Amino acid sequence: MRRTSRSVLPGFGVSLGITCTYLSLMVLLPLATVFTRSADLTWAEFWGTVTNPRVLASYRVTFGASFAAALVNTVFGLLVAWVLVRYRFPGRRLVDALVDLPFALPTAVAGIALTTLYAGNGWVGRYLEPLGIKVAYTWVGITVALIFIGLPFVVRTVQPVLDDLEVEVEEAAASLGARRSQTFLRVVLPTVAPALLTGFALSFARAIGEYGSVVFISGNMPMKTEIVPLLIITKLEQYDYAGATAVALVMLLVSFALLLTINLLQWAARRRVEV
Amino acid sequence: MATIAVSRPATTAPRAVTRATGESPAVRWTLIGIALTFLALTLLLPLVLVFHQALSKGIAAYLAAIREPDALSAARLTLLIAAIAVPVNLVFGVSAAWCIAKFEFRGKNLLISLIDLPFAVSPVISGMIFVLLFGMHGWFGGWLFDHDIKIIFAVPGMVLATTFITSPFIARELIPLMQEQGTEEEEAAIVLGAGGWQTFWRVTLPNIKWGLLYGLILCNARAMGEFGAVSVVSGHIRGETNTLPLHVEILYNEYAFAASFAVASVLTLLAFVTLALKTLVEWQQRRAEADRVEAVLPVERIAA
Numbered sequence: 001m002r003r004t005s006r007s008v009l010p011g012f013g014v015s016l017g018i019t020c021t022y023l024s025l026m027v028l029l030p031l032a033t034v035f036t037r038s039a040d041l042t043w044a045e046f047w048g049t050v051t052n053p054r055v056l057a058s059y060r061v062t063f064g065a066s067f068a069a070a071l072v073n074t075v076f077g078l079l080v081a082w083v084l085v086r087y088r089f090p091g092r093r094l095v096d097a098l099v100d101l102p103f104a105l106p107t108a109v110a111g112i113a114l115t116t117l118y119a120g121n122g123w124v125g126r127y128l129e130p131l132g133i134k135v136a137y138t139w140v141g142i143t144v145a146l147i148f149i150g151l152p153f154v155v156r157t158v159q160p161v162l163d164d165l166e167v168e169v170e171e172a173a174a175s176l177g178a179r180r181s182q183t184f185l186r187v188v189l190p191t192v193a194p195a196l197l198t199g200f201a202l203s204f205a206r207a208i209g210e211y212g213s214v215v216f217i218s219g220n221m222p223m224k225t226e227i228v229p230l231l232i233i234t235k236l237e238q239y240d241y242a243g244a245t246a247v248a249l250v251m252l253l254v255s256f257a258l259l260l261t262i263n264l265l266q267w268a269a270r271r272r273v274e275v
Numbered sequence: 276m277a278t279i280a281v282s283r284p285a286t287t288a289p290r291a292v293t294r295a296t297g298e299s300p301a302v303r304w305t306l307i308g309i310a311l312t313f314l315a316l317t318l319l320l321p322l323v324l325v326f327h328q329a330l331s332k333g334i335a336a337y338l339a340a341i342r343e344p345d346a347l348s349a350a351r352l353t354l355l356i357a358a359i360a361v362p363v364n365l366v367f368g369v370s371a372a373w374c375i376a377k378f379e380f381r382g383k384n385l386l387i388s389l390i391d392l393p394f395a396v397s398p399v400i401s402g403m404i405f406v407l408l409f410g411m412h413g414w415f416g417g418w419l420f421d422h423d424i425k426i427i428f429a430v431p432g433m434v435l436a437t438t439f440i441t442s443p444f445i446a447r448e449l450i451p452l453m454q455e456q457g458t459e460e461e462e463a464a465i466v467l468g469a470g471g472w473q474t475f476w477r478v479t480l481p482n483i484k485w486g487l488l489y490g491l492i493l494c495n496a497r498a499m500g501e502f503g504a505v506s507v508v509s510g511h512i513r514g515e516t517n518t519l520p521l522h523v524e525i526l527y528n529e530y531a532f533a534a535s536f537a538v539a540s541v542l543t544l545l546a547f548v549t550l551a552l553k554t555l556v557e558w559q560q561r562r563a564e565a566d567r568v569e570a571v572l573p574v575e576r577i578a579a
Contacts, residue, residue: 009461010471015374022367023389026439031392032408033414034400076313082308085349087303095311097554103330103493104546104553107334107501107537108520112527113321116328123324124316132345148317180298209397212502212520216527236403241412248400258397263388 066207069146077154107212137219150203155200328536341539368445380417402507428510448490
């Protein structure tokens with residue numbers, strides 16, 4: 001990499017050197033092992049591993065629960081962001097700070113707390129069980145844990161956009177005869193849509209890799225409630241490194257594709273604002 | 276706006292505007308109610324439960340669970356790992372932000388994406404890659420075995436995995452902040468004869484201190500709370516390769532629920548401290564931003 005213009009500031013070589021060396025040794029070299037290790041397998045072996053029925057079932061659990069959780073977070077994340085930006089009520093700043101809790105709380109703590117809450121004899125589970133709703137150790141429980149983990153992503157992406165939304169636009173809509181619901185659907189929602197989509201993607205991306213908060217509440221039944229990260233750990237513990245790596249490669253490619261999508265979404269949103 | 280204000284008596288204008296762009300009190304309070312109920316169920320209830328369960332066997336049992344030698348050694352290891360991972364990523368974060376924000380070069384966007392990469396990797400895979408690198412059958416496994424160096428299922432592997440996971444936090448906080456601040460102040464300092472370090476300490480650091488602190492807090496919280504990645508590379512040996520989150524898991528799986536929640540409550544307190552500091556820093560940042568706007572010379576303000 002070369003500097004494209006001269007600057008009087010010092011430290012370019014040193015800082016770029018530290019950054020590139022560190023990234024190469026600490027991030028790129030370790031990640032490269034996933035690709036080289038997978039290359040040890042023949043294509044048939046690789047395909048057989050990543051489309052094995054148990055592995056396919058774990059994709060269904062992980063992607064299904066992550067999608068459901070991201071969807072719930074999109075709806076409630078928008079509501080929470082709206083309430084925090086538009087309304088004034090006692091304790092608003094405290095609630096605003098609390099939204100970041102899933103970022104700060106270790107995932108294992110969230111995992112055991114949610115499991116205890118939603119177990120058959122738990123504070124919430126004991127009211128749901130008589131209704132025939134089993135949460136802990138089912139697919140629903142996994143979704144509940146992923147809702148917890150993903151919520152701040154949607155709220156924190158939508159909040160600044162709602163903050164910047166100019167009231168004049170809504171006033172214009174109202175003065176032209178739009179009802180409040182029409183203004184919301186036709187004016188507010190299209191403006192926050194890119195942020196909402198980004199929040200959904202961030203929440204989904206975080207959910208598919210999540211391990212700590214899910215592993216306690218999922219019950220970990222192969223074919224039913226086994227998530228992909230747990231399957232990777234199980235394969236590692238059985239010294240099936242090739243199998244673990246193959247599944248990890250699939251997940252890495254999905255994650256990178258999501259990261260790319262998120263970056264494109266944010267880039268598109270910025271362009272919209274600038275134009 | 277102006278025409279509406281002119282055509283109506285001044286006293287009713289604000290109310291008309293509120294009615295047009297706001298919801299009726301009934302709708303407003305219903306929305307607030309739903310949002311708060313949702314947050315109480317998903318965020319607040321688990322918190323209350325942690326402390327309720329932790330104290331379910333009394334305060335004496337609570338203190339015993341925290342003071343137990345295995346818990347103390349887990350706490351020591353957690354602190355040790357954070358004490359290595361956070362400073363390393365501080366140096367990396369400041370270096371990365373300096374070259375990206377203060378200079379123009381080709382490949383900058385690629386570099387920013389690579390810095391973000393660990394955020395996209397599942398914690399479990401973050402641990403696994405170090406097993407593939409340094410484990411018995413890994414790239415360097417044979418050499419390490421010959422020289423009797425243990426990295427995987429030992430403390431060095433846990434430090435590496437944590438450092439990997441937490442590497443983007445500080446860089447990611449500083450890059451946009453320093454890009455926004457530009458290079459003029461540093462260039463002025465250099466032209467006036469200041470050295471490179473002098474410029475950094477006296478000009479750059481005061482400008483970025485709140486952002487830096489913010490990144491440090493988030494990096495530290497993740498380093499101390501990381502579970503998945505550390506779990507893969509830890510030997511799960513009590514008193515040796517157990518961090519606080521792993522200790523919570525061991526106790527929980529042994530049905531020692533009260534003890535498990537007691538240790539979990541310590542981590543929850545850490546999360547509270549993190550949130551409080553984070554809120555404080557955000558508040559300071561906003562104030563510093565306001566000061567910067569105020570600090571613009573009167574002449575420039577008139578020109579603008």
